[in-house]
Amino acid sequence: MTTRNPQQTRERLLKTAFAEIHAHGFQGMRVDEVLRKSGLKKGAFYHHFNSKVDLGYAVLEEQIRPLLESVWLRMLGEIEDPVMDFPRMLDNLGQTVPPEMREHGCPLNNLAQEMASQDEGFRKRIVSIFEDWIDGFAAVFEQGKTKGYIRKNIDSRVVARFMVAVLEGCIGVYKVEQTAEQWIACRSQIAAYLGTLRPE
Amino acid sequence: MTTRNPQQTRERLLKTAFAEIHAHGFQGMRVDEVLRKSGLKKGAFYHHFNSKVDLGYAVLEEQIRPLLESVWLRMLGEIEDPVMDFPRMLDNLGQTVPPEMREHGCPLNNLAQEMASQDEGFRKRIVSIFEDWIDGFAAVFEQGKTKGYIRKNIDSRVVARFMVAVLEGCIGVYKVEQTAEQWIACRSQIAAYLGTLRPE
DNA sequence: CTGCAAACAAACCAGTTGGTCTGTTATTTT
């Protein structure tokens, strides 16, 4: 018969759930719909996960966190001069980003805004991922300092925290407005802000 | 008996629904719970509103839009020098903001992130409110130009669009992190950004 | 004063939802 593959089954559930959560939010995501789209049954689901919330946590840790790493942290790792390179990367991202991201925005921020104040388990995990992102940004600015691209007396973590907030804000408003105008405005002003980090 | 007051009944429903949506999101808000908290019954609800979605639209137009006007647009109207005055207003806001706003963030952005890609009726109304907000900011920068506080060659609407995005981003991340550190970082960097708008 | 529409109350309902339970089959352990 069809040979069993529990790891793959679990992954199928996670991938489908991730897409459904991204599209409808966690509360809007329906377990039955995940099952329908993944072609699996209740038995499989509740064998791999204890509850809907448990699935949500797993999506955060096993789908969203790796996505942040493979997209943003990888990107940040390639930055030489933050002031010049980052805005260019934003342009690049703006053109390569898949349509579902354009439509539904940042999966992490969506879950964050929906669930942070609803469930402490969600909030803690989301904070942890945000901190990783902030760490990634801070490292870029620290490196930028040693290479002379960034003023020595700026606080890299403060700037990093702001950058994460700005990006989520820009992505979020773009998701609502759905106009190039909004994205271009954000991109240009992010570049202007980064200019303040330059040594005199 | 208890004298009837349809306007007040409607307002009670809207006020309660606003609080429930703010606390649990639109999808998480339950009609029955709004009824319980407002002390009213199904008959009253479906007399004043056609559906749950209809109530959501009404909350946007009759609660959230006026709130934006009474908080942000009023604030912006009092600004003389945007670069100096706005960060100070942020400090003030950070201290006077009610606890439910601290916990649940911006009611407009919450609804925006949750419902924009779910329902076009929501998205359009939210865009309309965002545009009002952007208009308010743009007016401040335009006035700032004539008074010599702002460089003449900046595009007020671009800056305004960015400011709205930044604010929503900062409020959103703060809502998750719940630390003064995050808020202070955003405040200081918003001030730094606004500095780029100064004439040389 | 009367009729009539507006403003509710309250019981009711059908579809949905997350979750359970029982059974069956594949896989690993002994």
Add this chain to the structure above:
DNA sequence: AAAATAACAGACCAACTGGTTTGTTTGCAG
């Protein structure tokens, strides 16, 4: 090979959810 267990399938269910219906009361126009 036998026993145990992991990995499912599929029927089932109680609670919930938005919405409807029917009936009653209040206020107001004529």
